[in-house]
Amino acid sequence: MEHREDICRALDELCARYEMAHMTFLVVSAGAASNTYPYFCTTYPDAWTAEYLERGYFGSDPVIDVMRWGLLPVDWSALDWRSKPARRLFKEALLYGVGSQGLTIPIRGANGERSLFSATSSLPRREWTRLRDSSVHEMQILSHYLHETVLDGLGFRKAERIRKLSGRESQCLQLLARGRISKQIAADLGISESAVKLYLRSGRLKLGALTSHHAVALASFLELVKL
Incomplete structure (x- = not known):
């Protein structure tokens, strides 16, 4: 899956498999200089993606901030949405059908790479909690798999000799x-x-x-x- 379209199709399939509304994969840092940023793949509506980029929401999105402090999967309910820009972002996202619930997984590579994988839902809180808990293990593995696949496709992976597993x-x-x-x-x-x-x-x-x-x-x- 070397092309963005392939990754986006894979995310569509994963949404259907895990009964999620949307999924997004974002490369925050590839551990090397690059002119491809922001590099992301998402199932969000094109109109919302354009709005997000035009308004520069990267700077005020609490989800992006997870990369600075998070090591484990983070439920969006645990994020700080109190600031005016964050509240406006969340309100607009709901209008575009992004989903009221979400889970973000930060990925940290061995060579300084940083990525974020998010999955969203519009389910009521109780149902969302069951869905989240039943799928979080597999999503952690999938998020790392996407990380490796995307960075390899972008040419940021160095050829390294891997010792054979016993x-x-x-x-x-x-x-x-x-x-x-x-x-x-x-x-x-x-x-x-x-x-x-x-x-x-x-x-x-x-x-x-x-x-x-x-x-x-x-x-x-x-x-x-x-x-």
């Missing part, structure tokens, strides 16, 4: 991708939980990943495991 490392990452936690993986493989954590850590180091979700996405991107 059988146990691959198994642990494969089971993690399926939503299993360390204790469950240990039971599945008949090994100790400390051994599972060791295999996941060594897998992350070999792949140059910062987190286990990042490692799963990288392993999938490099076709070392299957999601």
Whole structure:
């Protein structure tokens, strides 16, 4: 998926799969000089995207601010919408059907790259919470996969030699991708939980990943495991 249109089509498919209203992927920093910014792919209406860019909402959007302090997925209800520019942005977004609920996942690459992945919904709060909680694990992996795919397509990925994963490392990452936690993986493989954590850590180091979700996405991107 080297072209923006391909990424946008993939986001459309993911929206349908996860029953989300919209999804957006934004490259905040590629860790190198680039003249392609702002680079983003979104399912938002073209009219809203044009309005957002024309009004320069990048500077007042609390969602973008997640990149400065967030490390984990952030529900939009936890963001600070109290400022006048933020309230105006949210009100206009609702008029364009962006959705009243949202989840943003910050992605930090090993070489200084920064990206944001957001998914939105118009569901009532209780239903949204159930949808968010049931899909957040897979979305964390997908967000990292998109990060790797987009930066590779833009030519920002350096050719690096990846050390081959051991059988146990691959198994642990494969089971993690399926939503299993360390204790469950240990039971599945008949090994100790400390051994599972060791295999996941060594897998992350070999792949140059910062987190286990990042490692799963990288392993999938490099076709070392299957999601």
